[in-house]
Amino acid sequence: MDNSFSSKRQKSKELSEKAKNLIAGGITSELRYATPFPIFICKAKGSRKWDVDGNEYIDYSMGSAALLLGHSHEAIVEAVNLQVNQGTLYSSLSEKELEWAELISSMYASSERVRFVGSGTEANILAIRLARAFTGQSKIIRFEGHFHGWGDDTNVGIKFPFDKKVSHGLPKNVVDSSIVCPADLQFVEDVLSENKDIAAIILEPSGASWGTVPIPNSFLKGLRKLCDLNKVVLIFDEVITGFRWSPGGIQELEGVTPDLTTLAKNLTGGLPGGCVSGKSELMDLLDPSKEFKGLQAGVFHRGTFNANPLSSASGIAALEIFKLGEVQKKADSSAKKLRQNFSQIFKKYEISGFVYGESSTFHIFLGSHKKDDYTNLHARELKSIPPKQVLDFQMSLRSRGVDLMSYTGGVTSSAHSEEDVERTITAFEESIVELVNNDKIPRL
Numbered sequence: 001m002d003n004s005f006s007s008k009r010q011k012s013k014e015l016s017e018k019a020k021n022l023i024a025g026g027i028t029s030e031l032r033y034a035t036p037f038p039i040f041i042c043k044a045k046g047s048r049k050w051d052v053d054g055n056e057y058i059d060y061s062m063g064s065a066a067l068l069l070g071h072s073h074e075a076i077v078e079a080v081n082l083q084v085n086q087g088t089l090y091s092s093l094s095e096k097e098l099e100w101a102e103l104i105s106s107m108y109a110s111s112e113r114v115r116f117v118g119s120g121t122e123a124n125i126l127a128i129r130l131a132r133a134f135t136g137q138s139k140i141i142r143f144e145g146h147f148h149g150w151g152d153d154t155n156v157g158i159k160f161p162f163d164k165k166v167s168h169g170l171p172k173n174v175v176d177s178s179i180v181c182p183a184d185l186q187f188v189e190d191v192l193s194e195n196k197d198i199a200a201i202i203l204e205p206s207g208a209s210w211g212t213v214p215i216p217n218s219f220l221k222g223l224r225k226l227c228d229l230n231k232v233v234l235i236f237d238e239v240i241t242g243f244r245w246s247p248g249g250i251q252e253l254e255g256v257t258p259d260l261t262t263l264a265k266n267l268t269g270g271l272p273g274g275c276v277s278g279k280s281e282l283m284d285l286l287d288p289s290k291e292f293k294g295l296q297a298g299v300f301h302r303g304t305f306n307a308n309p310l311s312s313a314s315g316i317a318a319l320e321i322f323k324l325g326e327v328q329k330k331a332d333s334s335a336k337k338l339r340q341n342f343s344q345i346f347k348k349y350e351i352s353g354f355v356y357g358e359s360s361t362f363h364i365f366l367g368s369h370k371k372d373d374y375t376n377l378h379a380r381e382l383k384s385i386p387p388k389q390v391l392d393f394q395m396s397l398r399s400r401g402v403d404l405m406s407y408t409g410g411v412t413s414s415a416h417s418e419e420d421v422e423r424t425i426t427a428f429e430e431s432i433v434e435l436v437n438n439d440k441i442p443r444l
Contacts, residue, residue, distance in 0.1 A: 002036050005399045011052045012040045031064065031406050035391045039398070044071035046415040049403070057403040058420050058427075060362075060410025065210065065240045066265035068327060068360070069318060070415025076269045079317035083309050091304070096312035103319040104267070104277055107248045110236075110257045113283030116275045116307035120239035120264030121149025123274040124202065126301055127260045128153050131200035131233035133292070133299045134282050141179050141191060141201040141232075145208030145379035148237050148262075154202070156180055160380050182378060183207070183215045185222040192230045200260075201227055202235040205250040210240045212363050212409060213379040214356075220256040227259070233282065239264045239274070243322045244331075244411075245359045269318030273311035327414035331360035334412040334421050338362050341425045349432055352442040363409040366393070366441050383407075392440045393431070400427035 006013055016037035020026040025033075032038050039051045047070055049059045059071070069076065083096075101114040117123050128140055140153065144162040148154035156165050157180035165175050179195065181187050192198060201223055207215040227234040236258040238249040243266040246252045251261065260282060264274030276283070284290055285298035292298025305311075321327060339362050342355040353366040366385050385408060393408055402424050404410045435441040 002395075005395060006036055008055060008399075009037075009039060009051065009053045013037050015040045015052065034398075035395065039403075046070045046072070047413060047417065047420050055401065057398070057401050058416075058424055059403050060412065060424075061403055061405040062411050062413050063270050064265070065244065065405060065411045066268075066270045068244055068266045068331060068413050069269065069321065070413040073269075073318075073415070075317045075321060076314050079269075079313040080271075080310055083313035086309070088310055089305070089308050094307070094309055094312065096309060096316060097307040100307065100312050100315050100319070103316065103323065104263070104275065107243075107319070107323055108251070108261060108277060109248070110251060110259070110261050110279070111277035112280040114275050114277045115283060115286050115301065116273065116303075117301075118272060118274065118303050118305050119149070120237075120262065120274045121151050122303070123239065123262035123264055123276050124148040124154060124235075124237060125151045126299075127235050127262050127276045127278075128200060128202065129301075130260060130276065130278075130282050130285055130299055131235065133285050135199045135231065135233060137197045137199040139177050139179060139195060139198050141181055141188060141198055143203050143208065143379075144180055144182055145213050145383050146202075146204045146237070147209055148202060148204075149239075153178065160383055162379065183213070183219060185216075185219065185226070188223065189226055192226060192232070198230065198232050200233040200235050202237060204241070205236045205238065205254070205256075206241045206245070206358070208379050209383070209407070210409075210411075211358055211361055212407065213377075213382045214358075220250075220254050224256050224258075233260060234258045235260045235262065237262050241359075242267060243319070244328065246328060247323050247325050266318060266322065267315055268311045269314035271311040271314045272305065273307070273315065328360070330414045331412045331416070334416045335360045335362050337421050338412070338424060342428055345425075345429050345432055349436055350444045351432060351436070352444050357409065360412045361409060362412075363407075364393075366408065368442060389441060392435060396431040396434055397427060400430055402427045402431075 027033050041049050042052045043050050047058055049057050104114055105111040117126055142157050144157055147158055152170055152174045155167055155170055156175055156178045159166050162180050179191055205220055207213045236251055238261055242249045242263040260276055260278035262276055285292050286301055288297045339355050339357055352368050355364050357363045366389060390408055394404055
């Protein structure tokens, strides 16, 4: 399998070797690590992308879930092209940021004020800072496997074992300021009763890693009640779910209003950027005209590229489409068909595992559990597929022109066609046969 893959991707192999001497680790994000080497992409359009060797891929990474409209959507391209000729970075306010903020607030009931930032990670860093400043408390409650960027405050709990940090270079007091919980309301209630210095609860409302680990029914409503009772700030990280699950994200579907929401990825139509939005009483701590506990503003925040004109223009174009809700329905339909057919293939070849997911996502679990059991599995099981197995699975699909997002899952876009779906189903079945014949994935 390795030899066949490499022989068709010689230029990517050469560039990967070159990258090792130029870029730390040869990659600019850990998610881009792959064996025997990562592919180098040179262009993308719609649901497809092409590597430097001319190989075509149906893309289910979609800019790490940032491209609900697909690659190079005409509305995004037009908006960015128009803005480029008017300037790319003003270091001043622009009318476009107001238009962008108005669109966000019209779609998210929780959004009384907006502050733009440079990325999803920055959004979560700022949201946590706001919560700590507002409450005067220091600790945050997080959940096993939930990802909130690479910032210090949210480092512990990303990977199993969930009580360990995933990086050196973190002061002990920062690590100790996070309490990582399973998605269990009674557990959270007990933590709150034993710790009176909790500033916030932050989570992905889809469940860990964009739904890889689903959360129990009514969990969000239960958290809202606990936060109200204990005067703790509730933060929804909708960096991936925002605009994708619905125009107003998961909070619109579930009818649960957080105190703060973090958004990025589709917020900008796929360009760099993000935002924190939420209740005015929290967001006003960012107002330099208002004094808070002796400071003006109460919470310090800056950023060279916040609401830059290109991201603003792209974001406006994207949100004008998202607010109608049609592209979400199309993407959801494609993902549903993939999930159904992947499940049938698992059954046909008696694969040990199951396929699941919501909205425009699909997740594939390889392991010794029955299909009906996945809602009762914990993060330690659902995120414990052996790394070698994950890499083999990814490479087998990639060699057949299908590129996943991360782990063993992917996201669809409104650009994915019926032909894309059918070709993916065929590639998936071929990969399963190959992996089974080489004893690389388990059978029942």
